[in-house]
Amino acid sequence: MSIHGAYVTRIRIRPHPNADRLAIGTVGGFQVVVGLDVADGDLGLFFSSELKVSPEYADANGLRPVVDEAGNRIGGGYFPASLRVKAQRFRGERSDGYWAPLASLTFTGGDVSTLRDGDIITAFNGIQVCEKYVAIVRPGGGQLRARRANPFFREHVETEQLGYFVRRIRPGGVAYVTLKLHGTSGRTGYVPDDTAPEPRWWQRALRIRPRPVTRLTLLTGTRRVVLGGRDDDGAGYYGSHAFRHAIEDQLRGQLAEGEVLYYEIVGWVAPGSPIMAKHDFSGCQDKDLAKWGKDVVYAYGQAEGMCAAYVYRIVQTTRGPLGQPIEVELPWPAVRRRAALLGLPCVPDMLDAPISTDAIAADPDAFMDRITELADGPDPIDPSHPREGVVLRVENADGTVEFFKAKGLAFKIGEGIAKESGEPDMEEAQSVAAEGIAEESAA
Numbered sequence: 001m002s003i004h005g006a007y008v009t010r011i012r013i014r015p016h017p018n019a020d021r022l023a024i025g026t027v028g029g030f031q032v033v034v035g036l037d038v039a040d041g042d043l044g045l046f047f048s049s050e051l052k053v054s055p056e057y058a059d060a061n062g063l064r065p066v067v068d069e070a071g072n073r074i075g076g077g078y079f080p081a082s083l084r085v086k087a088q089r090f091r092g093e094r095s096d097g098y099w100a101p102l103a104s105l106t107f108t109g110g111d112v113s114t115l116r117d118g119d120i121i122t123a124f125n126g127i128q129v130c131e132k133y134v135a136i137v138r139p140g141g142g143q144l145r146a147r148r149a150n151p152f153f154r155e156h157v158e159t160e161q162l163g164y165f166v167r168r169i170r171p172g173g174v175a176y177v178t179l180k181l182h183g184t185s186g187r188t189g190y191v192p193d194d195t196a197p198e199p200r201w202w203q204r205a206l207r208i209r210p211r212p213v214t215r216l217t218l219l220t221g222t223r224r225v226v227l228g229g230r231d232d233d234g235a236g237y238y239g240s241h242a243f244r245h246a247i248e249d250q251l252r253g254q255l256a257e258g259e260v261l262y263y264e265i266v267g268w269v270a271p272g273s274p275i276m277a278k279h280d281f282s283g284c285q286d287k288d289l290a291k292w293g294k295d296v297v298y299a300y301g302q303a304e305g306m307c308a309a310y311v312y313r314i315v316q317t318t319r320g321p322l323g324q325p326i327e328v329e330l331p332w333p334a335v336r337r338r339a340a341l342l343g344l345p346c347v348p349d350m351l352d353a354p355i356s357t358d359a360i361a362a363d364p365d366a367f368m369d370r371i372t373e374l375a376d377g378p379d380p381i382d383p384s385h386p387r388e389g390v391v392l393r394v395e396n397a398d399g400t401v402e403f404f405k406a407k408g409l410a411f412k413i414g415e416g417i418a419k420e421s422g423e424p425d426m427e428e429a430q431s432v433a434a435e436g437i438a439e440e441s442a443a
């Protein structure tokens with residue numbers, strides 16, 4: 001489960017170059033603009049732009065806006081009505097979220113002295129403090145048919161925020177920085193799958209269920225759901241999964257037994273329907289943001305109506321002596337070679353060479369400065385839109401692989417505007433739907 005909480009950490013303060021009444025703080029791997037009442041070394045809470053504070057926390061700290069009868073804001077606290085944490089710029093300096101002293105938790109009645117540097121909390125003393133901000137999820141095109149979860153076809157591991165975990169990266173490994181693409185997750189694998197054959201007439205008459213038969217099957221799924229078949233057009237939040245099945249067809253007959261590919265699909269579902277919601281920067285007062293304009297489509301160079309899959313992970317799954325799945329991660333150079341043989345691109349590398357995790361552990365602050373630069377700017381695949389950010393792929397000495405994300409400021413601001421306007425993040429929409437589908441499939 002991904003961690004979406006307030007980060008308990010110390011803040012390092014330096015002067016703001018363009019504002020006498022503000023200062024710049026560094027917290028973990030994030031930058032935040034604060035007031036002059038915050039002292040260097042203070043222990044407090046950092047709320048990233050993926051979060052919303054709870055109503056209880058907002059009311060206790062005077063953060064809720066005051067509106068008139070018409071709904072117009074006339075004063076009050078720092079936050080919008082949604083209580084969403086914003087990424088923004090203050091006098092030319094980026095602010096990745098919101099900083100507050102530990103005293104902001106005293107309303108809970110809990111002992112804040114129990115909190116330690118590096119803790120991540122969503123509640124304190126039994127009272128909600130924050131949670132992930134999810135835009136309103138609009139109904140899709142009907143119930144999506146889905147297969148049961150398959151242990152040989154697992155969901156992709158969570159991609160945590162690098163700013164929270166950069167100081168926990170273990171030495172002795174190697175890391176790669178790749179481009180983060182704004183699309184929808186997909187996976188395809190040729191794996192053992194239990195399928196119940198159609199009952200014969202006498203079995204139906206006696207209400208006998210045939211025993212499942214295990215066969216090697218080509219499965220395709222979203223991030224959370226294994227698709228149940230090709231007759232699901234009109235179902236789910238995209239209305240059709242034909243674009244996913246087109247990728248499946250490209251891989252049919254090419255995957256080895258137990259091979260599972262994880263990829264990001266970018267571009268268009270169909271003409272007029274981009275995979276991800278458009279961003280609108282036209283109302284931004286910051287000229288560097290406003291230049292992106294209105295109706296920004298994250299098309300990644302795909303012609304309208306077309307899409308592409310970029311591979312970011314390949315796992316080889318075998319059956320253990322007790323029938324259990326055993327996963328072996330392909331290292332990144334092997335992933336690139338295998339994807340090329342399959343005719344699929346990989347997510348682009350943002351650096352010419354891998355980085356030793358020893359170097360990251362030795363100076364995490366300098367590494368985060370480098371990551372912040374790489375996460376911002378025009379997208380290298382399609383410079384008509386900002387890049388979403390970067391992903392750090394860490395290959396540990398024990399063979400495990402971890403993934404961490406760092407989003408660019410322009411993208412975070414555009415994403416926040418879209419969510420505030422009610423546009424759902426399609427990954428979030430599908431995850432919400434998947435909770436109910438998973439329950440039904442397990443029943």
